Every structure is written in C-alpha cells, then in structure tokens.
Amino acid sequence: MRSGREGGVESQERLWAEAMRAERAGDGIAYARFLEEFAAFLRRIVRYRLGHLGLDAGEAEDVVQEVLIAVHTRRGQWDASRPLLPWLNAIARYKVIDAARRLRKELRWRMHLGEDEWSSLLGVESGSRDITAEDVDRLVSDLPSGQQSVVRAIGLEGASPREAADRLGMNEGAVRVAFHRGLKRLMKATQKWRQQ
Structure with a gap:
C-alpha cells in the first residue's frame, strides 16, 4: 500500500504531465493552470532552500520566475514518455544553485555605508x-x-x-x-x- 505522500506525488506527476501534454495539443488553459500550481509549489520550496542556505528568502519570487521562464522556454525538450517531476526538479535545482551563487556574490558587493x-x-x-x-x-x-x-x-x-x-x-x-x-x-x- 502506498503512503498518502507517495500517492500525492504520483497524482501531481500525472496531473502536471497531462497538462504539459495538453499544452502540446494546444490547450493553453491546462498549461496556464499547471504553471500557476507549479509556481505556488515552487515558492514554498525556493523560500525554504534560500533560507536554509542563509540567503534572503525575499529573493524567492525572482528565482520562481526564472524557473518558470526556463520551464516555458524548454518545454519542448521534455520527453513526454518520461516522468515530468524529475525534469522540473532538475531545472528548479539548477536555478536555485545559480541564484544562491549570484546572491552570495552580491552580498560581498553590497555597501551599506553610514x-x-x-x-x-x-x-x-x-x-x-x-x-x-x-x-x-x-x-x-x-x-x-x-x-x-x-x-x-x-x-x-x-x-x-x-x-x-x-x-x-x-x-x-x-x-x-x-x-x-x-x-x-x-x-x-x-x-x-x-x-x-
């Protein structure tokens, strides 16, 4: 028997993968709903990851937008015969890593001078x-x-x-x-x- 969490992940995989396939068939509404749901999910994850790295969680929205743009521009690269969540996770992970590097670099250059x-x-x-x-x-x-x-x-x-x-x-x-x-x-x- 599967746990509720596993069932939730499988359900999310199925729903979001269907929305991505629907977008390829011209269903913009399903795709827009997927992006909205994925953005809400991302916000929580990105805020947590930035906070865990000691960075300003207030930067999360910029990172979320970067991930959404990357998903949108690369959506044709997703192999519809493979699971969607690992593909989304890889994009999000790399964008968070890039943002963390950038934010750490920017912290060194910030100058609050009294x-x-x-x-x-x-x-x-x-x-x-x-x-x-x-x-x-x-x-x-x-x-x-x-x-x-x-x-x-x-x-x-x-x-x-x-x-x-x-x-x-x-x-x-x-x-x-x-x-x-x-x-x-x-x-x-x-x-x-x-x-x-």
Missing part, C-alpha cells in the same frame, strides 16, 4: 574637519553624472551592483567600473576638501 564608514572611506582622519551627510552629498554631486548615479545607488542607497545596473539601464561590469572610479574621485576630492 556617515562613519564614508568618513573612513574618504580618508577623513580623526581630529580633522568633520564630514557631514551634506558634505558627502556635495562631494558625490560633483562626480560625473554616470558615476554619481552609481555611487548614490550602491554607496548611499545600499543597492547591489546588479540592482544598480537594472535600475540605471547599465550592464553590471560598467556599474562596478563606474563605482570604483567614482570612489577614487571622491577620495581625491576629499583630500582637497580637507585642505580648505
């Missing part, structure tokens, strides 16, 4: 003229506009390079270069500012 951190970053030594938020804002405002936008997004607002790239319509590499160059300019400007 006034004290900006002071030390900009080379303001103790005993020298105090730097205020207005001073930082003024120094950042003097940067070229591209560098200014990137430094504000990453340094002041705490966005990751990827988030800044998406927001500013740039590629991530260009954002990193602009941020590095902007910080170098800020350090030079700070030296002049301290001599005033």
Whole structure:
C-alpha cells in the first residue's frame, strides 16, 4: 500500500504531465493552470532552500520566475514518455544553485555605508574637519553624472551592483567600473576638501 505522500506525488506527476501534454495539443488553459500550481509549489520550496542556505528568502519570487521562464522556454525538450517531476526538479535545482551563487556574490558587493564608514572611506582622519551627510552629498554631486548615479545607488542607497545596473539601464561590469572610479574621485576630492 502506498503512503498518502507517495500517492500525492504520483497524482501531481500525472496531473502536471497531462497538462504539459495538453499544452502540446494546444490547450493553453491546462498549461496556464499547471504553471500557476507549479509556481505556488515552487515558492514554498525556493523560500525554504534560500533560507536554509542563509540567503534572503525575499529573493524567492525572482528565482520562481526564472524557473518558470526556463520551464516555458524548454518545454519542448521534455520527453513526454518520461516522468515530468524529475525534469522540473532538475531545472528548479539548477536555478536555485545559480541564484544562491549570484546572491552570495552580491552580498560581498553590497555597501551599506553610514556617515562613519564614508568618513573612513574618504580618508577623513580623526581630529580633522568633520564630514557631514551634506558634505558627502556635495562631494558625490560633483562626480560625473554616470558615476554619481552609481555611487548614490550602491554607496548611499545600499543597492547591489546588479540592482544598480537594472535600475540605471547599465550592464553590471560598467556599474562596478563606474563605482570604483567614482570612489577614487571622491577620495581625491576629499583630500582637497580637507585642505580648505
């Protein structure tokens, strides 16, 4: 006798596989229902896996959408004579692994800088003229506009390079270069500012 859980998996396999086969026959409604059910199932799994890895479970929806897009674009690759759930699981597993790598990498680049951190970053030594938020804002405002936008997004607002790239319509590499160059300019400007 099968356990209820095994029966549930077999039932899910059968229903979702039928929906995928129906999509191939032109039944968009069955396919849309499958995607909706699969997305709900994925959300729980992805949130758990990201949380278990010590990552922000709030990123789950992006990962779910990536999995759904991958399933949709590769749906023709599924062999209808084979079980569907292992195929779906493989796509989801690889997307979660990719997301975990990306999120860990982004964590290293996130910069939530307060006034004290900006002071030390900009080379303001103790005993020298105090730097205020207005001073930082003024120094950042003097940067070229591209560098200014990137430094504000990453340094002041705490966005990751990827988030800044998406927001500013740039590629991530260009954002990193602009941020590095902007910080170098800020350090030079700070030296002049301290001599005033």
